[in-house]
Amino acid sequence: MKARPWLRGLACSLIMLTVPGWANEIEDDLIITPPPAAAPAADETSDSAAPPETADPAAPPVAAEADAEAGPAASPPVEQETASVNEMGPFRFLDTDVMPGTTRRLSWVASESFLGISVPTPVLVAHGTRPGPVLCLTAAVHGDELNGIEMVRRVLYGLEADELAGTVVGVPIVNLFGFRRSSRYLPDRRDLNRYFPGNAHGSSASRIAHAFFEGIIRHCDALVDVHTGSFHRTNLPQLRADLDHPAVLDLTQGFGAIAVLQSEGPPGTLRGAATQAGIPAVTLEAGEPMRFQPEEVAQGVKGIRSLLNHMKMLSRISLWGEPQPVYYESDWVRADSGGILFSRVGLGDRVKKGDVLGTVTDPITNTRIEVISTVRGQVLGMALNQVVIPGFAAYHIGIEKSRDEVAEEAATADELTPENEAPDADVEEAPSPPPVEAPEPPPEPLPETDERPD
Template identity: 60%
Template sequence: MPAQALATLNPETEEQDRRASVINELEEDESVDEVEHSTQRGAPNTGTTPANAAAQPDIGILPSGQTQPSAPDTPVAANVDLNDVVTAPESELLAMQLDTLPMPRPAQPLALLGSEVLPGTSARLAWSPGIQIPGLSQPTPVLAVNGIHAGPTLCLTGAVHGDELNGIEIVRRTIYDLNAEELSGRVIGVPIVNLPGFQQGSRYLPDRRDLNRHFPGSPDGSLADRIAHSLFENVIRHCDMLVDIHTGSLKRTNLPQLRADMNNPDVATFTQGFDRMAVVHSSGSPGMLRSAAVAAGIVAVTLEAGESHRIQEHQIEAGVNSLTSLMEKQGMTSRMFVWGDPEPVYYDSDWIRAQHGGILFSEVDLGAHVSEGEILGYVADPITNAQYPIRANSNGRVIGMAVDQVVMAGFAAYHIGTEAEIPAE
């Protein structure tokens, strides 16, 4: 070693000052990784031994090339048999972390419709609104899955309008795909709410009323009031979250979408759990199941998919996919769900109406992006051969439309949504 380097090791006081400086420097570092991978303060990071040997705190280099013993206060490492297999530090750390994770809380029995659904089990129950002739009464099936772990209760309703078939299949597939032993929380499904309407292929109840204008109902009102009250009190009030599934009406079809009151922060957050689902801002009308549920403190949205009187595979798949993502988002299931690109919220939406009677022929498809002034379709007079174009009144997307059919002046033909940001953003 050069004489200049050895000279720095000889004065005893300088050595003590240097060792104290190194100790102080290490005490200021809070990250072990930073201490291990950083060079000493003020030393160049050349990857080689610094020229100043004072950078070595515990080991001096002797002229003979041997190392001097460590200072007396340095702890001596314990003698171990390296052939013994020990737990790696990383495994020990992981085990400690797992021990600190909260354990899932066990579920409680679900009391519903006079029955008790035990944790980790599924059941087919029956709901009867008590409005039919007792001897001819036919109860409405209710499917319930009570998970093995505690969690929120999600309710799914289909066919509040009896001719909306897509919702029935969305509820069925979603419920029967669940495993109660892997579920946290509960899922309650009523595939066919309006059973009399379903059996008659009708949107309405036998008294020609729209059930979705009578919630939460009353026990001594009209037929629709009584059915709505019975469902709301016996099923809906058990929910923390509700998805009411519908389709378009009167020969109209809807792009898979949510109708939600985006002015309600809880509802707005809830909509973010549905994968690849456009959202249309709608505060809802009095008497709607969604509106009554939100008023009762239940987070609720309406899911629209397709058209009535039909089973449409693409629309059903979109609905099932969105509910699967919702349950994972709510911590009810864990399926390594792969999320798609988020859909925009369509705050402003408007129906464009036909100004003439005739036969409607569309030039655009459901979901198409259109520009203001673009021709969406024509109304043709079958007698005079006159053709009247229907044009978009704004830039947007076709989120709903009428199927080709005979229309009269004033008929709502195309539902255009104008893109907007989520309120929280």
């Protein structure tokens, strides 16, 4: 009778040992576990981890305490390397995934064109293997400006995508309509670079500009828009940029020794619209229209590659022989008589006030009139030798003045100018009239005096 209580207790113990989970409960009581908030991360994030009640109880207490002390920074090195590699995923662009370390040729199609048909525009994309910005290069917004086409081609096909950080998007021929016709304009005789950022319900030019701006430019972090001179003019390789924007100023500093001219992006231009949208943009001017010029192309390509290095997208270094000149003011020197222009200076020459820049000779009377520089500076642009009329803009001079000097002179001019009068505008840089949205009748080509070098 005395043994019955002992036997009864032994039987109960054997029964409890057979209950599922009982042994785990005993072991959990023996292990010093952290508070619920500090539960192991594997139980929370891993899809393959077992529920807490069936988790492996054999983890030693010392390991648990070490994990708690180490915190989140104590993740294994292998996991850190995997995360950095997976950080650079495909670049989604124009409904296509461009994989890291690859270069693709895509097509952009405007939603609606002047002719009512779709014209695919080639777009080159180089997507790197490391995180970085998206830089966009555009050319031939005016269809007769050929130097930029070659610049974009050389830069994009010269990239090794597996060495690139970020992405480079290149559109060699934006105005494919004008390019096919060897024309500066669209088929409706409108200048595409007067309609950005465009209007989805406006004229043909506005619709094309809107589709391009939304489909391409909005996906980029910076823009370089390449142009040339217009209508028998040529430009020294130079940047047009609004230096009042810090991000734009930083962009210009990556181009090496290429000259920079302070210029607000006029309304309607691609550069102005991009900067207004928060995308720092510059215009790279180089050479003349209707020609491929190897020297100008090579200098532009060198500047863009220097920019890629400045933006930490490439590690290559381009060496320049002289510092970057910056001009906060410029002036056009005009011919005062009609005849044939013969220049005595070239692009990049430095001139003083009173220097003879060229002569205009009347072919009938043999009268020769000298074109005299009215300022001191550098020749940034000039007309090619041709027949000119009085008032023709012949030489574009970057004036060597500091920014403070320009601001002080502007303030003085504002005080001296009557309220009901406006100072003479530089018609080459002045904004064009507002675009005419009515499809009929189409406007005539813009006259020479209404052209902006952008």
